[in-house]
Structures are given as C-alpha cells and as structure tokens.
Amino acid sequence: xxxxxxxxxxxxxxxxxxxxxxxxxxxxxxxxxxxxxxxxxxxxxxxxxxxxxxxxxxxxxxxxxxxxxxxxxxxxxxxxxxxxxxxxxxxxxxxxxxxxxxxxxxxxxxxxxxxxxxxxxxxxxxxxxxxxxxxxxxxxxxxxxxxxxxxxxxxxxxxxxxxxxxxxxxxxxxxxxxxxxxxxxxxxxxxxxxxxxxxxxxxxxxxxxxxxxxxxxxxxxxxxxxxxxxxxxxxxxxxxxxxxxxxxxxxxxxxxxxxxxxxxxxxxxxxxxxxxxxxxxxxxxxxxxxxxxxxxxxxxxxxxxxxxxxxxxxxxxxxxxxxxxxx
Amino acid sequence: xxxxxxxxxxxxxxxxxxxxxxxxxxxxxxxxxxxxxxxxxxxxxxxxxxxxxxxxxxxxxxxxxxxxxxxxxxxxxxxxxxxxxxxxxxxxxxxxxxxxxxxxxxxxxxxxxxxxxxxxxxxxxxxxxxxxxxxxxxxxxxxxxxxxxxxxxxxxxxxxxxxxxxxxxxxxxxxxxxxxxxxxxxxxxxxxxxxxxxxxxxxxxxxxxxxxxxxxxxxxxxxxxxxxxxxxxxxxxxxxxxxxxxxxxxxxxxxxxxxxxxxxxxxxxxxxxxxxxxxxxxxxxxxxxxxxxxxxxxxxxxxxxx
Numbered sequence: 001x002x003x004x005x006x007x008x009x010x011x012x013x014x015x016x017x018x019x020x021x022x023x024x025x026x027x028x029x030x031x032x033x034x035x036x037x038x039x040x041x042x043x044x045x046x047x048x049x050x051x052x053x054x055x056x057x058x059x060x061x062x063x064x065x066x067x068x069x070x071x072x073x074x075x076x077x078x079x080x081x082x083x084x085x086x087x088x089x090x091x092x093x094x095x096x097x098x099x100x101x102x103x104x105x106x107x108x109x110x111x112x113x114x115x116x117x118x119x120x121x122x123x124x125x126x127x128x129x130x131x132x133x134x135x136x137x138x139x140x141x142x143x144x145x146x147x148x149x150x151x152x153x154x155x156x157x158x159x160x161x162x163x164x165x166x167x168x169x170x171x172x173x174x175x176x177x178x179x180x181x182x183x184x185x186x187x188x189x190x191x192x193x194x195x196x197x198x199x200x201x202x203x204x205x206x207x208x209x210x211x212x213x214x215x216x217x218x219x220x221x222x223x224x225x226x227x228x229x230x231x232x233x234x235x236x237x238x239x240x241x242x243x244x245x246x247x248x249x250x251x252x253x254x255x256x257x258x259x260x261x262x263x264x265x266x267x268x269x270x271x272x273x274x275x276x277x278x279x280x281x282x283x284x285x286x287x288x289x290x291x292x293x294x295x296x297x298x299x300x301x302x303x304x305x306x307x308x309x310x311x312x313x314x315x316x317x318x319x320x321x322x323x324x325x326x327x
Numbered sequence: 328x329x330x331x332x333x334x335x336x337x338x339x340x341x342x343x344x345x346x347x348x349x350x351x352x353x354x355x356x357x358x359x360x361x362x363x364x365x366x367x368x369x370x371x372x373x374x375x376x377x378x379x380x381x382x383x384x385x386x387x388x389x390x391x392x393x394x395x396x397x398x399x400x401x402x403x404x405x406x407x408x409x410x411x412x413x414x415x416x417x418x419x420x421x422x423x424x425x426x427x428x429x430x431x432x433x434x435x436x437x438x439x440x441x442x443x444x445x446x447x448x449x450x451x452x453x454x455x456x457x458x459x460x461x462x463x464x465x466x467x468x469x470x471x472x473x474x475x476x477x478x479x480x481x482x483x484x485x486x487x488x489x490x491x492x493x494x495x496x497x498x499x500x501x502x503x504x505x506x507x508x509x510x511x512x513x514x515x516x517x518x519x520x521x522x523x524x525x526x527x528x529x530x531x532x533x534x535x536x537x538x539x540x541x542x543x544x545x546x547x548x549x550x551x552x553x554x555x556x557x558x559x560x561x562x563x564x565x566x567x568x569x570x571x572x573x574x575x576x577x578x579x580x581x582x583x584x585x586x587x588x589x590x591x592x593x594x595x596x597x598x599x600x601x602x603x604x605x606x607x608x609x610x611x612x613x614x615x616x617x618x619x620x621x622x623x624x625x626x627x628x629x630x631x632x633x
Contacts, residue, residue: 089532
C-alpha cells in the first residue's frame with residue numbers, strides 16, 4: 001500500500017522566557033489510505049501539537065522542524081501558504097474536540113458546509129447544497145434539508161459533531177485528523193460518533209488519525225497505535241502487538257487505568273499513575289517518564305534509544321533492550 | 328420529526344425531538360418588545376429621521392426665507408403668536424419650525440456619517456489588532472492610547488477653526504476623533520472570538536486570514552459595533568451643536584440646532600423661546616439616541632447587566 005502521509009522526526013519547540021519548551025520531539029508518522037492511526041496519551045503530551053504541526057496551523061511562535069513531511073507525494077514543509085490553504089479542507093480534513101465552539105454561531109449549518117465545498121471546488125450554491133444533503137444522508141441524518149437550515153445552537157452536541165464530520169468530508173479528503181472528537185460528548189453518543197467515523201473512513205478509503213486519551217476507543221478501531229508521553233512517542237506499533245504485549249511501563253500503566261468489564265474486580269483498585277507530567281523545558285533526550293516509573297534506573301537519565309521487541313513494534317525504553325518482556 | 332422516539336439504534340435517538348431553544352435573534356426580539364427605554368428612544372429617533380427625510384414636504388416655509396416685517400413673532404402659545412408660524416420666527420423673520428425641521432437633517436447627517444467613518448476606522452483597527460495580536464496589536468493599542476490622550480472637543484475646535492466649518496469637514500473631523508471606542512470594544516471581542524475553535528476550524532478548512540476576518544469574525548462583532556455606534560452618534564451630535572454654538576461649526580445661514588441656540592442668545596431675555604426650542608430638540612434627540620443605544624445593549628448582550 002502506498003504511503004499517504006510520511007512524517008520524519010517532527011519537532012515543535014516553543015520559545016518561553018525560561019528556555020525552549022520541546023512540545024513535540026522527533027515524532028514519526030506513517031499512514032496509508034484506509035488505515036486508522038491512533039495517538040494516545042494524557043493531556044499536554046503533544047498529541048494536538050503534532051496534528052496542528054501537520055496542518056501547519058501552529059502560531060509562528062512555535063518552531064516546527066522535521067526531516068520530512070510528505071502528503072500525497074507533496075512536501076508540506078516547502079509548500080507555499082496559499083497552496084497549503086488549498087490543501088486544507090480539500091485533501092486534509094480536521095475535526096476538533098469541542099463541537100460547541102467549532103461552528104460559527106451566526107451562520108446556518110448549510111452555509112458553513114457549502115462554504116468549504118465552494119471554496120475548493122469553485123462550485124455553485126446548488127451543487128454544494130446537493131453535496132451537503134447527500135453527505136448528511138450518508139452519515140445517517142434523517143432530515144438533511146431541515147438540519148442545513150438550522151443554526152448551531154439548535155443542534156445537540158452529537159449532531160453538531162456529525163456536522164463537523166460532514167464538513168470535513170465535503171471535499172472527499174484522503175486524510176482526516178480527528179482531535180479528540182468524542183471528548184466533549186456523552187458516553188452514549190461517543191460510541192455512535194466513533195463508529196460513524198470508522199465506517200466512513202472504510203467506505204471512503206481515507207486515512208484517519210485519531211487523537212484520543214481513551215484507550216478503550218483505541219483498542220476498538222486502531223490499525224496502528226502510537227503512545228505519546230512528554231512530546232515523544234514512547235511506544236508504537238500495530239494495535240494488536242501493542243495491546244497484546246505492552247512493553248513501555250507507561251503503556252502498561254495506562255492500560256491498568258482502564259476498567260475492563262469482567263476482568264476488573266468489583267472492589268479492586270483501578271490503576272493510577274503517581275506524579276505529574278514533567279515540564280518539557282530543557283533536555284528531552286532522557287526518559288521523561290523516569291520520575292513516575294516503577295522500573296526507573298540511573299541509566300534512564302541518559303539518552304534512550306528505540307528498541308524493537310518485535311518487527312514494527314518500537315519502544316523507547318531501556319527495559320525493551322532485554323529481549324524478554326518484563327511482566 | 329414527530330414525537331420523541333425511544334429507540335436502540337443510535338440514529339433514531341439522535342433524531343428524536345430536541346427541546347425547542349429560541350434563537351438568539353428571537354430572544355432579542357422578545358426582550359426588545361418589553362424594553363420601554365428602547366421603544367421610547369427608538370420611536371423618537373425614528374420620528375426625527377422621518378422628519379429629516381421629509382423636511383421639504385413637512386416644513387411650512389423655506390428655512391432661508393427672510394421677511395423682516397415678520398421678525399421675532401412669538402410661538403402660538405404667546406401673545407401675538409399665530410398658527411402661520413407655530414414656533415414663531417427668529418431675528419431675520421425666518422419660520423422657526425421650518426428651521427428646526429431642516430436642522431434635524433444637519434444633526435442626523437453629521438451624527439450618522441461621522442459615526443460611519445469612525446466605525447469603519449475603529450472596527451478595522453480593533454479587529455485586525457485583536458485577530459493578529461503581537462506587533463500589529465501593539466501598534467493598534469498605541470494608536471488607541473494616543474487617541475484617548477486627545478481632548479476631543481478642543482482638537483475638534485482647533486481643527487474646525489483651521490479648515491473652516493463646512494458640513495463635510497465637520498463629518499471628517501468627528502469621524503477621525505471618535506473611533507477609539509469601536510477599536511477598544513471590537514479588539515477585546517475579537518480576542519475572545521479568536522480563541523474559539525470555529526476560527527481554527529475555518530483555517531483547517533482552508534480559509535485565508537482575510538476571509539476569516541470578514542466572514543467569521545465580523546458577523547460576530549457586528550452587534551457590538553451597532554451598540555457603540557448608537558451611543559457615539561449622540562456624542563457627535565452634542566459636539567456638533569457645541570461647535571456650531573461656538574461659531575466654529577456649521578456656517579450661517581444653514582439651520583443647525585447649535586447655531587440656532589447661538590443666534591437666539593442675543594434675544595435671551597426677551598425671546599427665550601429662540602434658545603429653549605432648539606435646546607429642547609437637541610436634548611430630546613440625544614437622550615432618545617442614548618436610551619435606544621442603551622436598550623440595544625440590554626437586548627443584544629444582556630449578560631452581566633441587571
């Protein structure tokens with residue numbers, strides 16, 4: 001399968017009065033059409049920063065460096081601003097976390113959906129409206145015409161997020177980045193939205209980058225998983241491998257925090273990770289997790305290399321160097 | 328969509344009827360209907376605009392027509408007054424009612440035009456500064472501070488004295504002296520809007536900065552601009568009256584209310600109506616505009632006001 005998106009050694013540094021903050025360091029992404037990539041991690045670990053850097057939507061204050069960012073064979077690092085804007089919304093779609101604020105309150109849903117299509121396709125109002133109605137039908141909205149004439153405040157959170165998905169799909173993009181698309185929604189609606197996203201992704205053969213902190217979500221839909229911590233990917237690989245043999249202590253700690261029906265004992269304690277996310281200012285070559293890790297050793301303060309316990313399963317941890325997986 | 332549906336399938340549940348939330352516009356309309364200040368002020372302003380527009384049809388006489396045989400006739404309620412000149416005549420025998428009616432034109436023309444110029448200028452600066460931030464914002468804030476340090480009446484007075492008091496130069500002077508409040512308000516509103524996700528979402532959909540400023544930000548700021556404008560118009564009308572009274576505004580024989588007060592001053596003891604009538608007109612128009620503007624603010628953004 002041809003590689004659709006190829007990101008090498010992406011770093012984002014933000015200048016602060018006390019020194020550069022390494023929001024993202026040396027992150028690699030590889031995605032093909034029809035694949036779902038999940039990035040997991042707690043708040044502030046650089047998930048969203050990675051996505052915004054890909055879209056080139058970071059403020060100028062943030063310095064983005066990368067070995068390569070290619071998308072559909074085009075180098076996004078050297079693309080002009082106008083060409084990049086033409087790509088956004090057309091080939092690259094993005095869905096944001098909060099559907100309450102992602103829609104402009106003074107325009108109808110229809111206006112906002114059509115706008116995207118008309119900008120990129122030079123299409124007329126009628127054609128764009130037809131496309132919008134077709135898409136709403138596709139995502140299971142019962143009365144598309146009515147929905148298109150409504151204002152954002154008239155819709156529920158779940159419906160609004162569906163509209164955001166429809167908006168991202170208007171031009172038939174080949175890659176969709178969904179940044180915690182279900183975080184602001186009810187649990188019951190979360191499942192629906194997620195199922196919808198994955199169905200659409202399969203049907204339109206898009207690549208999907210799903211950013212989330214919900215491991216249950218990941219296990220259900222991911223082809224590839226990357227666990228991020230402190231701006232770096234600490235463990236990455238095929239979802240099956242990562243969930244079957246979680247190797248990095250952070251991944252294992254995260255998995256211990258998820259209650260599993262049937263397996264988690266009724267009055268047993270759920271796992272928690274002591275400590276807080278470290279500051280990302282200063283040196284980041286050492287292991288960022290070492291202050292919270294049960295297996296920390298003095299060597300963790302040095303530079304950590306990436307090990308592969310299995311082909312395609314990469315772990316940034318000293319423990320993975322010993323081929324035997326610590327249980 | 329009919330009755331609420333309880334169903335296992337997700338799509339049906341989503342389609343179940345939602346509680347009908349009135350739109351912000353509908354809510355504003357409902358509040359407006361109960362707002363006495365807005366209704367009263369709006370009615371007076373509407374009446375003034377109506378009179379100004381139809382002045383040639385409503386005025387019984389030409390406001391410039393002098394008739395020295397008819398000098399200083401009192402209004403109807405005084406001895407010697409008659410319905411021929413309901414508000415009497417001034418020192419040149421001109422019909423006072425006609426001059427008052429034509430004077431509404433001057434006040435409103437200057438008020439609205441200057442507010443338009445100031446609104447364009449101030450809102451552009453405020454939105455651009457609030458949106459781009461950084462150096463651009465610093466420059467805008469600097470301009471606002473410089474403007475705030477200028478004493479408006481004093482500068483308007485000296486400028487009018489230098490360039491002369493034609494209506495167009497008055498409009499320009501006022502326009503360039505009253506843009507600060509628009510800039511302050513739009514800047515802070517834009518800063519709040521800028522961090523809302525729909526701006527980022529528009530960017531992610533390929534919109535340019537110019538498009539976002541005009542299509543995403545401006546419609547959300549418009550309410551605030553209208554409210555500021557309604558209050559600024561009243562201030563401009565007052566300054567115009569003051570300048571004209573001081574002899575540096577509208578030139579005679581043009582019928583401006585401020586000028587009419589000034590001309591009536593020499594008859595203040597014997598014919599006080601010459602000062603009182605245009606004074607009441609200014610007072611009524613300004614207080615009506617203020618009430619309407621205040622009402623607009625209550626109706627459009629009632630948050631944090633009791």
